């Protein structure tokens with residue numbers, strides 16, 4: 352008969368703490384960091400008010416085409432410079448522009 356072996360040092364298993372699950376990203380954080388400037392271009396009458404008011408001067412009329420009303424529609428040509436201020440949307444008399452930040 353084999354005698355019981357003397358008790359050795361007790362090994363304590365390492366405690367692994369699971370990190371808490373990350374909260375889901377908010378809808379704003381899921382979106383691009385850049386604002387969105389959306390044109391309902393067939394409503395545009397090319398009055399250029401939005402172009403005049405834009406503080407970063409990134410709007411212009413697209414002279415390469417006309418909308419169904421026969422006007423060159425306003426477009427944004429350098430979205431990276433858009434501050435998302437919303438001035439273009441506010442001044443447009445025909446509610447052509449929607450700005451999402």
Ligand code: SF4
Nearest residue numbers: 405433434436437439
């Ligand atoms: S949101 Fe402001 S900066 Fe951006 S296009 Fe409109 S007026 Fe210009």
Ligand code: SF4
Nearest residue numbers: 395396398399401443
């Ligand atoms: S203010 Fe409105 S109608 Fe006038 S050019 Fe800009 S988007 Fe078109």
